[in-house]
Amino acid sequence: MKKILITNDDGIFAEGIQTLAKAFHAAGYEVLAVAPDRERSASGHSMTMDRPLQIKKIENKMLADGFTAYSCDGTPTDCVIMGIDVLHFVPDLVLSGINCGPNLGDDLTYSGTACAAMEGLIFGYPSVAVSLVCGSTSPEKHFDTAAETALQTARWLAGHPLPEGVMYNVNVPNERLADIAGVRLTRKGKRRYHDKITVVRTPFGGEAYWVGGSIHDELHEDTDVWAVAHKYVSVTPVHLEMTSFDSYNAAKETAIEAEIYRGMKSE
Numbered sequence: 001m002k003k004i005l006i007t008n009d010d011g012i013f014a015e016g017i018q019t020l021a022k023a024f025h026a027a028g029y030e031v032l033a034v035a036p037d038r039e040r041s042a043s044g045h046s047m048t049m050d051r052p053l054q055i056k057k058i059e060n061k062m063l064a065d066g067f068t069a070y071s072c073d074g075t076p077t078d079c080v081i082m083g084i085d086v087l088h089f090v091p092d093l094v095l096s097g098i099n100c101g102p103n104l105g106d107d108l109t110y111s112g113t114a115c116a117a118m119e120g121l122i123f124g125y126p127s128v129a130v131s132l133v134c135g136s137t138s139p140e141k142h143f144d145t146a147a148e149t150a151l152q153t154a155r156w157l158a159g160h161p162l163p164e165g166v167m168y169n170v171n172v173p174n175e176r177l178a179d180i181a182g183v184r185l186t187r188k189g190k191r192r193y194h195d196k197i198t199v200v201r202t203p204f205g206g207e208a209y210w211v212g213g214s215i216h217d218e219l220h221e222d223t224d225v226w227a228v229a230h231k232y233v234s235v236t237p238v239h240l241e242m243t244s245f246d247s248y249n250a251a252k253e254t255a256i257e258a259e260i261y262r263g264m265k266s267e
Contacts, residue, residue: 004154005091005120006033007079008099009040009112012058012071016098016132016143021067023147024095024154031067032091034083040075041101045115047081048074055082076116084123093154094120097130098146102171104133104224105191105217108238117167121240126157127167133228134174145180146172149233165241171224171234181231188236189223191215 004024008017012035021033034055058069070087072079076096083089096116103111113129120127130153132146149172162168169188173180198210217225227234 002028003030003090003092004032004095005080005083005089005093005125006031006095006097007035007076007083007116008097009036009043009076009116010100011036011039012069013063014039014100015141016100016146018063019143019147020095020098020130020150021069022065023144023151025065025067027151029154032083032087032089033064033067033069034072034079034087035069036076036079037071037073040112042110043075043077043112043115044110045077045118046075046112047077053078053082055086076112077119080116080119080123084125091120091125093157094123094125094127095130095150095154096120096128097132097150097170098143098172099129099131100134100136100141101131102133102228103129103131103169104171104228104234105189107191108169108188114169114238117169118238118240121165121167126162128153128157128170129167130170130172132172132174138174140174142172142174142176145175145177148177149183153235162237165239167238167240169224169234169236169238171228171236173228173231173233175231179231180233182233184222184227184232184234186224186227186234186236187222188238189220189225190218191225192217 025031053074055070055072058064096113099113108114117127117129130150134141200208219226224234
């Protein structure tokens with residue numbers, strides 16, 4: 001596993017992606033970084049279809065020292081598409097990150113970081129999303145810890161391929177490497193936002209709505225939110241097959257198909 005396509009949702013100039021790309025280059029990997037030209041956090045799996053996209057090669061050696069880097073004026077998903085379909089890069093692994101902030105629990109569905117890895121998975125490539133559980137105002141951000149985690153994960157995957165249709169969502173506590181408690185294989189936990197809407201006044205007397213709220217996690221021991229709260233790296237296998245097979249099989253035992261169709265014809 002030597003060719004790595006790296007992207008993120010914080011932008012090509014973010015510290016996280018720079019740390020990740022430089023770490024993999026230093027470890028002997030061929031690295032192509034394609035990332036948004038600005039922050040595109042919480043963009044989910046959105047893809048730009050209403051305008052043409054542009055990519056620009058980063059010539060600044062301070063930013064792209066030893067590896068090839070491009071910015072894209074689209075989403076993280078667009079960046080994966082550009083790397084594979086436009087730049088014709090055939091990766092052994094798609095890495096998305098290092099995100100500045102967690103992607104835990106139900107936030108997985110909003111995350112541009114996680115969804116960029118999902119796009120790599122849709123292309124048929126092994127994919128991993130990596131996030132550092134820090135805040136934008138954290139006095140220290142231990143991206144080096146997350147980069148080492150990503151390197152060791154890539155080395156593990158070289159000998160233990162992921163099943164088809166499965167990616168890893170990795171969350172790393174914002175700690176020095178020496179202070180990490182270990183690694184936990186986890187399931188997606190539950191993260192809820194209370195008071196999700198804050199009403200603010202516009203300068204013209206109207207109302208606007210700020211989406212956010214306070215975070216409440218359910219700290220069950222086998223979940224990602226529990227793991228990082230206790231200084232463990234969380235590794236969550238994520239499957240894109242969203243069919244509920246229990247419900248499918250249960251519904252098959254009923255007359256659901258005939259009853260719905262009969263109702264349609266009788267209207």
